[in-house]
Amino acid sequence: MPKYPQRFLVIGSILGALSVGIGAFGAHGLHDFLEEAGRITTFKTAVNYLWYHTFAILLVGLLSTHKPSKLIRVAGYLFLIGIVLFSGSLFLLIKTNNPSLGAVTPFGGLLFIAGWVLLAIGVTRKPS
Secondary structure (H helix, E strand, O other), rough: OOHHHHHHHHHHHHHHHHHHHHHHHHHHHHHHHHHHHHHHHHHHHHHHHHHHHHHHHHHHHHHHHHHOHHOOOOOOOOHHHHHHHHHHHHHHHHHHHOOOOOOOHHHHHHHHHHHHHHHHHHHHOOOO
């Protein structure tokens, strides 16, 4: 078995722990700050997309153990970079209150879309 399925499973597991930790910290430790800043919805969006794409990365790892595919592997990396750009830019926006960081967020969203498209192609393509 190639090493990359295990890599995605480990990354997904770590991101899962981070998702829970960040979500709990936001709900309890940052709630007043987020409410005062008017950023509760932004925070929830960042955590939700982090969480959804954590599962996408785990899915890539699981699928890759049964169907190794370059397209599936690339989809996993697109999900990971998408998390950094999408959720990361939203978390930074909340911390810095710099609205120009919001311009980065759509690029993460585009990477999520591209990742899902490549995943669909990768699982339907016959092995060469």
